[in-house]
Amino acid sequence: MSDPVYSVLVINRDVGVAEDFSRALLGLPVAVLRACDRAEGINFYHEFLPHMVLLDSELDNGEGPLQDLFTGDSALEVVLLTNRWTEVGALAAVARGASDLLAKPLDPSKVQQLVSGLIAQAETRRHTQELDNELLEAYQFQGMVGRSPRMLEVFARVRRVAPLFQTVLVTGPTGTGKELIARALHNLSPRSREKFVVCNCSALTETLLESQLFGHVKGAFTGATQDRAGLFEHAHLGTLFLDEIGELSLAAQAKLLRILQSQELQRVGSPLTIKVDVHVIAATNRNVRELAARGQFREDLFYRLSMIEIQLPPLADRKEDLPLLQRYFLQHFSTKYNKKLNGISRRTQILLARHSWPGNVRELENVIGNACIMAQGKVVVDTDLPEAIRVQVVRPEKGAGSLTLEEVQSRHLEYVLKLVDGNKARAAELLGVSRATIYGMLARRIRHVDQKDNLSA
Numbered sequence: 001m002s003d004p005v006y007s008v009l010v011i012n013r014d015v016g017v018a019e020d021f022s023r024a025l026l027g028l029p030v031a032v033l034r035a036c037d038r039a040e041g042i043n044f045y046h047e048f049l050p051h052m053v054l055l056d057s058e059l060d061n062g063e064g065p066l067q068d069l070f071t072g073d074s075a076l077e078v079v080l081l082t083n084r085w086t087e088v089g090a091l092a093a094v095a096r097g098a099s100d101l102l103a104k105p106l107d108p109s110k111v112q113q114l115v116s117g118l119i120a121q122a123e124t125r126r127h128t129q130e131l132d133n134e135l136l137e138a139y140q141f142q143g144m145v146g147r148s149p150r151m152l153e154v155f156a157r158v159r160r161v162a163p164l165f166q167t168v169l170v171t172g173p174t175g176t177g178k179e180l181i182a183r184a185l186h187n188l189s190p191r192s193r194e195k196f197v198v199c200n201c202s203a204l205t206e207t208l209l210e211s212q213l214f215g216h217v218k219g220a221f222t223g224a225t226q227d228r229a230g231l232f233e234h235a236h237l238g239t240l241f242l243d244e245i246g247e248l249s250l251a252a253q254a255k256l257l258r259i260l261q262s263q264e265l266q267r268v269g270s271p272l273t274i275k276v277d278v279h280v281i282a283a284t285n286r287n288v289r290e291l292a293a294r295g296q297f298r299e300d301l302f303y304r305l306s307m308i309e310i311q312l313p314p315l316a317d318r319k320e321d322l323p324l325l326q327r328y329f330l331q332h333f334s335t336k337y338n339k340k341l342n343g344i345s346r347r348t349q350i351l352l353a354r355h356s357w358p359g360n361v362r363e364l365e366n367v368i369g370n371a372c373i374m375a376q377g378k379v380v381v382d383t384d385l386p387e388a389i390r391v392q393v394v395r396p397e398k399g400a401g402s403l404t405l406e407e408v409q410s411r412h413l414e415y416v417l418k419l420v421d422g423n424k425a426r427a428a429e430l431l432g433v434s435r436a437t438i439y440g441m442l443a444r445r446i447r448h449v450d451q452k453d454n455l456s457a
Contacts, residue, residue: 006119007031007050011041011059012081017106021054024108025115049340049378050076051122052115054102057082057093076377077118081106129342136327142184144177145328148318154181154310161308162188167260169245169305170283172312175362178283179243181310185281186239194238197231202244210252211268214259220269232265232276239279245305246286246297257301280305315357315364322353322364329365330380333372341372344380351382355389413441 008030010018018034025032033048035041038059045053057080077099082089090101100114139147141155161168162185170178179198186196204212207221215230231240242248248256259265260280264273282305291297315322326344334341344352348371357363371384382390416427424438 005029006052006115006122007033007048008052008054008115009033009035009041009044009048009050010054011035011038012054012056013037013058017056017081017104020106020108021111024106024111028112028115028119030115030119052077052079052099052118054079054081056080077121079114132323132327133331136324136331139324140328142180142187144180144184145324146318146321147324148313148320150313150318151321154312157310158184159188161185161310163190165189165281165308166279167305167307168281169288169309170281170312171288171309172285173314173360174285175360176312176314177361178285178312179241181312182239182241182281182283186241186279189239189279191238191279195235196239196241197235198241198243199231200243202247206249206252209248210255213252214255214265214267216268217270220267224269227267230265230267232259232278233274235278236276237278239281242280242282244284245282246284246288246291250296250298253298253301257298257304260301260304315360319353323349325361325364326352326368329368330372333369337372339372339375340378341375341380342378345382348380348382348385351385351389410441413438 006029008021008025010021010032012018012034013036015034015036018032022032033044033050035044041053041055041059044050053076055078060080079100079102080093080098081102081104083104093101099118102110102114135147136145139145142158144151144155146152146155158181165185168182168185170181172178183196186192199209199212201209211220211224211228211230213230213232215228215233216224217227218224242256255265259276259278263277264275266273288297288302288306292299292302315325326349330341330344333339352364352367359366367386367389368380370386371380374384375381413427417424427438
């Protein structure tokens with residue numbers, strides 16, 4: 001027999017059940033563990049992390065999702081074992097997340113069929129995860145991830161521009177990765193071995209910003225006790241990244257334009273010029289064209305910077321990248337926090353897909369990082385997410401202020417069903433109810449529509 005690749009934890013007071021279970025699985029690559037009560041079973045689960053739990057119904061309290069007994073691992077298969085099943089009890093067990101039901105005494109053929117099927121499912125998940133990892137690797141670009149047409153176009157533009165640029169303007173909402181684009185341009189340029197220098201133009205006052213960029217001489221202003229080189233001189237032969245360029249004063253813009261045109265600068269308080277050779281990447285989340293039209297940004301500087309412009313889309317416009325980004329950040333934080341996290345539950349993925357992501361990729365990174373810290377099982381589940389993601393308000397439509405509670409529920413169900421392409425099982429999972437509840441809500445909705453039609457007839 002080959003080494004076990006699948007592990008089962010049997011939680012049952014009767015040692016004979018575990019022995020019968022083991023005998024039924026002879027020839028399969030399965031390791032069987034046994035716990036005699038629920039508390040010991042939960043401890044064994046945390047210690048050995050089995051793929052499947054066979055739980056005696058006498059040790060189950062009959063409340064809440066079964067996976068919650070084992071810290072919310074939605075990849076775990078939980079099978080309930082009992083002397084006799086009623087139809088109502090079986091439906092309730094399935095609604096609570098039971099993978100299957102087994103009756104005592106154990107039928108060896110059914111046990112083998114059940115576990116063989118679960119092993120096949122586990123192998124499929126493992127294979128899918130390997131494919132996901134290969135896909136993630138294929139669509140990584142300079143620390144960024146994307147397979148949407150808009151991001152692939154951005155990556156292609158960066159490759160074409162990097163060998164030749166002198167100035168580039170990178171635009172896009174906050175959190176979309178403008179600095180990552182700037183670093184990619186530098187890393188793929190002939191200057192990749194030289195310095196990449198960053199300046200946040202919004203973080204300093206006008207006087208300090210000019211000193212930071214262009215340097216100053218001793219006595220140029222109060223506190224200038226010695227000569228100091230600016231960032232342009234530090235970036236000589238390399239690349240200077242000016243973040244939030246829209247925050248520069250008009251005076252600083254004039255000096256920046258002169259450097260871009262002549263590759264010469266003057267330190268604050270000095271009449272002398274210093275030659276520099278610097279490539280400049282500017283970034284902003286503001287509409288610089290509109291600022292220039294209002295006289296708040298120099299038009300000549302705008303045209304100089306925007307000879308090459310790279311626009312980054314908000315995450316809401318590239319939702320097809322969301323699964324790859326989730327896996328990328330999951331791998332990153334799993335390594336960072338030394339946790340064995342191998343996936344995100346379906347319900348959690350649906351909640352992430354529903355969110356509008358106003359903070360873009362940076363917000364997603366923070367959410368996944370937080371969830372990885374909170375996660376207790378092998379899979380990130382919805383309860384690991386911040387409350388703002390878990391509890392998402394569905395804004396009412398115009399004219400919906402007088403709806404009854406039942407009508408609000410009906411509209412929300414319609415919204416969720418559209419979100420999951422009509423999959424009622426996934427809708428039930430997202431809403432935290434059973435499929436029977438979903439069917440009941442749909443039936444009531446149909447009756448309500450019929451009644452309205454009859455009244456209007």
